[in-house]
Amino acid sequence: MSTLGASLSMLKNPAIINFIFQGVLFTLIISVVAVLFSILIGTILALLRNYCTGKRVRVFKYLSVAYIEIFRNTPLLFWIFICLVFCPVPGFVDQPMFGLSSVNNKLLFKAAVALILYTSGVIAEIVRGGLNSVPSGQIEAGHSQGFRMVQIMWYIVLPQTFKAIVPTLLSQVITTIKDSSFLANVAIIELMARTKQILSAANRYNGTNSINVSDVFVLFGVAALIYFIINFSLSMTVRSMQKEGVLNG
C-alpha cells in the first residue's frame, strides 16, 4: 500500500479537517433538532391515538393512526424526495447562513422537515408505549380528585411517561443520527455527504493525481469512526440507564 501515506496526508490538511468537523456539527445539530421537534409532534399523535376515543373526537384518533402507520411503513428517502418538491420554504431560510449557500439552506430545511415528519411517527409509538405503561388507576385517581383530562395528562400521566421512555428516546437519537446521513442524497451539509465530497476530489489533495482504494479506506474509516464514537457512547449511556432502571424498579 504505497498510496496509504498519501491518503493519510489528507488528514493533515486543516481545510479538510475543518470541513469534516463542520459536517459532524451539522449531523449532531440536525439530529437533536429533529428529535426535539419529533418528541413534540409524536407526543401529540400518541395522545390523540390513545385517548381520543369519544364519539365526536374519534376522527382525530383515526387521523393519527393513519399518520403513524403511513410514516412507519415508507422509507425516509421517499419523504425527503417528496419534501424537496412540495415543502414550502419560509423566506428567512432563503439566504446564506451557517456557512452554507442559500440553495443548500433551502435543501437543509426541506430535508430536515422530512426527517422530523418521519421521526415523529416512530416517536409517537415510543410515547404510546410509555403511556400504556402508566396504570389506568392513575387516570381514575386524577378524575376523582377533580382534575380535568388535560390536567391529568400534563401533571400526572406525561411526567411518568417521559421518565419511563428516556432510554428508548436516547436510542432513537442514535437512529436519527444514522438516518441524518440520508440527507447526503440531496445536499452537501452533514458528515456523510462531506466525506463523499472529499473522496470525489481526493486526487487533488492526496498528491498522487488519482483516487486510490486507500483514500476510500481512510476517508470512510474516519467517518465511520466518528459515527461509531458518538453512537457507541450514547448506547453505553442507554445501557447503563436501563441497568439502573432495573435496579430501582
Place this chain on the structure above:
Amino acid sequence: MSGLFSPRAWNKIWIYKGTFLVGLLNTMKTAVVALLIALTLGIIFGLMATSGKKLLKAISRVYVEIIQNTPILLQMCFLYYALAFSGHSPGIIVTGFLALGIYTGAYMAEVIRTGIESVPKGQFEAAAAQGFGYVGQMYYIIIPQSIKVILPPMTNVIVNMIKNTSCLYIVGGADLLSLTYSFVTGENTGGSYAPAYIVCGIIFFLICFPLSSFASMWETSLKKREQKVFQNNALKEA
C-alpha cells in the same frame, strides 16, 4: 400540486407502469437475497453470542456494535467505492445485496441472541442432562421455545430492510424509489411528481404494512399471554 389532479400526469404513469414494476422487482430481489444473507449471518453470530465461549462472544459483539453504530449509507458507499476503486466492482445490485445483508445481519443477530437468552438456563442444563448434543438441544428444545419471541422483532427488522433498499439510490441503484425519482426528474417522463410518488408510496405501504401490523399484533398477544401466566402463578402462590 404538480399534477395530482391532471389526467395527463396519471396517464403518463400508466404508460410507464413498466418502470414501477421493474423497480418493485429489483427492490423485492434485493430484499430477498439480502434477507438470506442477513439470516445466515444473524444465525451464525447470534449462536456465537450465546455459545458461552469468550472469544466467539467477543467477535459477535464487535460485529454487532460496529455495524449497528454506523449508518447503512456509509457502509454501502464504503463497500461500493472500495470494490470499485480496487477494480473488482461486482455491480450495484450485488453491492446492495452485500451491504444490506451485512447491515441487517447485525440486527438479526441481536434478535436471535435475545430470543435464545429468553429461554431459562435450566432448559439447556436439562437438555444436556438428557444427553442431547448441541444441535439436538437447539433443534428440539431451545428453538421451538424462542421462535415465538424471535418472530415479531424479526419481522420489524425485515420491514426496515425493505425500507432500506432505497439506500441503493446513493450508489445509483435501480430500486423502486430510485427509479421513481429518475422517472419524475427524467427529460421525457418528468413532471408528474404527485402521481408517481403516490404510486411508489402505496407500493411500499402495501408491502410493509401487513408485515408490521402482523408483528405488533403478535407482540400484543404474547404480552397478554405472559400476563395471564403471571396472574395464574400469582393466584397459585396466594
